Amino acid sequence: MRKSKRIFLRNITLYAVVILILFIWLLPYIFMITSAFKSRLQVYAYPPVWFFEPTFENFVEVIFGQNLLFYLENTLLIAIPNTILTLIIAVPAAYSFARFRFMHKEKLFLLLLFLQLVPGISVIIAYYYTAISLGLFDTHILLIILYLLWNIPYTIWIVRGFFEGIPVELEEAALIDGCSRLSALIKIVLPLSIQGVSATALLLFIFSWNEFTLPYFLTSLNARPLSTTVVFYMSHTEIFWGRIFALGFISTLPPIIFALIVRKYFIRTLAFGALKQ
Amino acid sequence: MFSPNFFTHLLKKYYPVILVLPAITTVLILVIYPLFMSLQTSFFKWTYGTPWSQAEYVGLKNYYWVFFGGDYLFYVSLQLTVVYVIFQVLGSFFVGLFIAVLLDKLPRGGSLFTSFFIIPMVIMPAVAGLMWRLYFTYDGLVNYFVETLFRIKINWFSTEYALIALSLASIWITAPFFILVFYAALTSLPQSPIEAARVDGASELTILKDIKLPMLKPIIFVTLILRTIEALRSFDLPYVTFGGGPGSATEVLAIHINRIAFQFRQLGAGSVLSLFLILLVVIMCSLLINKLKESWVT
Numbered sequence: 001m002r003k004s005k006r007i008f009l010r011n012i013t014l015y016a017v018v019i020l021i022l023f024i025w026l027l028p029y030i031f032m033i034t035s036a037f038k039s040r041l042q043v044y045a046y047p048p049v050w051f052f053e054p055t056f057e058n059f060v061e062v063i064f065g066q067n068l069l070f071y072l073e074n075t076l077l078i079a080i081p082n083t084i085l086t087l088i089i090a091v092p093a094a095y096s097f098a099r100f101r102f103m104h105k106e107k108l109f110l111l112l113l114f115l116q117l118v119p120g121i122s123v124i125i126a127y128y129y130t131a132i133s134l135g136l137f138d139t140h141i142l143l144i145i146l147y148l149l150w151n152i153p154y155t156i157w158i159v160r161g162f163f164e165g166i167p168v169e170l171e172e173a174a175l176i177d178g179c180s181r182l183s184a185l186i187k188i189v190l191p192l193s194i195q196g197v198s199a200t201a202l203l204l205f206i207f208s209w210n211e212f213t214l215p216y217f218l219t220s221l222n223a224r225p226l227s228t229t230v231v232f233y234m235s236h237t238e239i240f241w242g243r244i245f246a247l248g249f250i251s252t253l254p255p256i257i258f259a260l261i262v263r264k265y266f267i268r269t270l271a272f273g274a275l276k277q
Numbered sequence: 278m279f280s281p282n283f284f285t286h287l288l289k290k291y292y293p294v295i296l297v298l299p300a301i302t303t304v305l306i307l308v309i310y311p312l313f314m315s316l317q318t319s320f321f322k323w324t325y326g327t328p329w330s331q332a333e334y335v336g337l338k339n340y341y342w343v344f345f346g347g348d349y350l351f352y353v354s355l356q357l358t359v360v361y362v363i364f365q366v367l368g369s370f371f372v373g374l375f376i377a378v379l380l381d382k383l384p385r386g387g388s389l390f391t392s393f394f395i396i397p398m399v400i401m402p403a404v405a406g407l408m409w410r411l412y413f414t415y416d417g418l419v420n421y422f423v424e425t426l427f428r429i430k431i432n433w434f435s436t437e438y439a440l441i442a443l444s445l446a447s448i449w450i451t452a453p454f455f456i457l458v459f460y461a462a463l464t465s466l467p468q469s470p471i472e473a474a475r476v477d478g479a480s481e482l483t484i485l486k487d488i489k490l491p492m493l494k495p496i497i498f499v500t501l502i503l504r505t506i507e508a509l510r511s512f513d514l515p516y517v518t519f520g521g522g523p524g525s526a527t528e529v530l531a532i533h534i535n536r537i538a539f540q541f542r543q544l545g546a547g548s549v550l551s552l553f554l555i556l557l558v559v560i561m562c563s564l565l566i567n568k569l570k571e572s573w574v575t
Contacts, residue, residue: 119531259396
C-alpha cells in the first residue's frame, strides 16, 4: 500500500516535470502563434505581451495582400507530383532490396544513402545553370525532379524495412498460384504495409513542403513555393514580424497536423533508419 | 535465336536489377552531373550572370585563390563551421538524450509526448529561423528571460554572441531527431539485464550509465555522424537567422559558398568551395562506413 502510493507520487511528479519541460520547449512556437494575432506595436513590445485582444490584420494582409493562395498552389503542384513520382520509382526498388539477392546489393544500398547526403548548396550552381540552359528555370517540373535526389533514397531506406517485416511465405503461396512478382507486390505486399507506406508518403510531402534552399535559388515569379516567401517580408528598412508569424502559423500547421495524425508510424519511420544501421 | 523464351529468361534473371535501376540512375544522374559540372567550372573564371560561353579557363587559379590567402574569409569560415557544428551536434545530443531518458521513464504516454516534443523538427526551417531571429533581438523574448533570471541583457547580434545564438536556435531544431531516435532505441532495449541490475539494487543513474548507454553506443555513433553531416550541409537556418553576419561572425561554409558564388559572383571559386564541402561530407561518410564494416565483422 505504502509502496504503491510512493510510486504513484513519483509518477505524478514525473508527468509534471515532463509537461513543464514540454511547455518550455514549445514556448517559442506557442509565442509565435500568439504573436500572429498581435497588432504591430504589440509584436515589438518589451516586456513581451502575453494577454491581448487578438486581431486578424496580419492574416488578412498575408492571405489577400500577398497572394498566399498562389504560393500555396505552387507548393502543392510541386509536393504532390513529387511524392507520387518518388513512390512509383522507389517502392519497386525497395521491394527488390527487401526480397531479392543480387550483386553488390548492400553496397548499392549504402551508395544510395550516401548520395542523398550531398549538400544542396554545393549542387546549386550546377542546377541553376543547367536549369536555365534547359529552359526549366522557375518551373514546377524542375523541383519535382530535383527533390527526387533526397526523397528516393530515403523512401527506399524506410519502405525496405516495412517490406522486410512482412513474412515471405504469403508471397510464395501467391507465386505458386501463378501470380507474377509485380502483382504479388501490388496485391499482397503493399496492402499489408499500406500504413507504413502512407506515413512515408506524408513524410515526403512534409519534406517537399518545407524545402528552402533549392526553390530559393531556382524559382522566381512563376513557381515560387510557400516555404521561400517568408523572406519577402524582410525589406531593407523593416521586417514585418506580424505577417511573418501569420505566414509561419499557416505554413507550419499542415506538417504538424500530419505528423500528429500518423504519430505512431511517424516515430517509427523517422527513427527507423538510424536504428537499423 | 531470340525466341520469346530468351527474353523472359533475361527478364527473370535481371528482374531485381530492373526494379532497382530507375531509382539508382535517377539519383546518380542528379548527383554525378552537378559534381562533374562543379569540377569543370572550378577551373574557369566565370561570373554569375554571364553565359558559360564567356567563361575563361584559368587552370588551378581558383583553388590557389581559395586555399592560399586570396579568399581571406575561407579559414575564418572553416573555424566558425567547426565551432558551430560541434556546439550544435553535442548540444542537441545532450538535450535530446536528456528528454528521451525522461520520456522513457514515463509509465505510459511516452510516444504521445515524443510527438509533441518533435514539433520543431517539422516546422519549416525558414520560419523557425526567422522566429529565432526576432527572439534574439535586443528587446526580444530571449533577452526577456535572460533579464528576468540574470538581470542583464545580451546583444545577441554582436560578433561575440551571434554564433552562440545561431547554435542555440539550431539545437532547438535538431534536438528532436535525437529525442526521436533515443526514445525509440531506449524503449526497444532488452529488459532482462536492466531488471537484473535493478534487483541487485543498482540506482537508476547507474543503470543508465553502465547498461543502457553502452547498449546504445552504435546508435549514438551513427546519429552523431549523421547530424554532423546535416549541420555541415544546412544552409536555410544560418541564412535566414543571421545571414552570415554581423560582419562574418556566423559565416559558416554553406553561407560562404553563397557569398562567393552569388554575391561576389565568382562561380569558379564557388565551385571550389562546393567541392570542398562535399569532401568534408565524404570524409564523414567514410568514418561511418568503417564503423559499419566493424559491426558487420563482429
